[in-house]
Amino acid sequence: MLDIRRAKPYEHQILTDIAIKSEAYWGNNSDYMDKFKSVYKVTEEFICHNPTFVIEDDNIVGFYGILIDDKEVFLEYLFIEPKSIGRGYGKLLWIHLVNTCKSLRIEEFVIVTSPQAKEFYLKMGAIPFGEVESLLKKGRIIPRLIYTGLV
Template sequence: MLNIRRAKACDWQLLSDIAYHSEAYWGYDSDYMEKFKSMYQVTEYFIKNNETYVIEDHCGVFGFYGLLVNDKVSSLEYFFIEPRCIGKGYGKLLWNHMVDITCENLRIREFVIVTSPQAKDFYIKLGAIFLGEVESLLKRGRMIPQLLYKVHK
C-alpha cells in the first residue's frame, strides 16, 4: 500500500541517495555526478525547515519532494523518484500531493522549478509554464530549464 508522509530528519541520507540515483539515471558523467552529490545533498536542516514529503510502500521510500516556501517566491528544490520507479505514475501521485495538499494548506499560489532538460516535459505535462533557461549551478555554461507552476484552486 502506498503512503505519502512528512519526511523525518533522519531520512536525509536516504533522500540524498534517491536524488543521486535519480539524477544518475540520465547518464551524466562522474564529474557532474560528484558535483551533484555535494550540492544537492538533502540535509536534516532542510527537512526540518521545509515541506519535505516521501512516497513509500511496504518495501521502503522510493521518492520525495522538497518545497522551499518563501514569502516572495516558493521553489521546488527537490523532486526525485528512484530509477526503478520512474514512469510508473508515482511522480504524478507525489506531485498531486504537493499541489492539492501542501500548496493548498500553505496557500501557495505558484512556485518556480529549475530542472534538468530531461524532466522538463514531465513538469510541462502537469501544467508548468516554461520561462526560459538559467545557468546550471553544476556546470558552467550549461543552460537548464526554468519553469513556473501556478496552482489552480
C-alpha cells in the same frame, strides 16, 4: 502499502541517495555527479524547515521538498528511485505537492530542472519561465518553469 507522509529528519541520507541515483539515471558524467552530490544533498535542517514528503510502497521510492524563501517558492526536490520511474509515483507526488501548496496558500512555485525532466513538469501544467545557468556545470543552460495552477 502506498503512503505519502512527511519526511523525518533522520531520513536525509536515504533521500539524498534517491536524488543521486535518480539524477545518475539520465547518464550524467562523474564530474557532474560529484557536483550534484554536494549541491543537492538533502539535510536534516532542510527537512525540518521545509515541507518535505516521501512516497512509500513498502520502502521510500521518491520524495519532494519545497523551498520557501522571502520572494519565491521553489520545488527544490522531486526525485523517484530509478527502478520505480514510470510507475506513476511522480504524478502522485505532484498531486500531493499541489495540494500541499494550496493548503499553505502558496499561489505559484518555480521549478529549475534538467532538460530530461522538463517534459514531466510540462505535462503536469507548468509553463516555461525562462532559462538559467546550471549550478553544476558552467555554461550549461537549463529550463526554468513556473506552476500557477494553485488559485
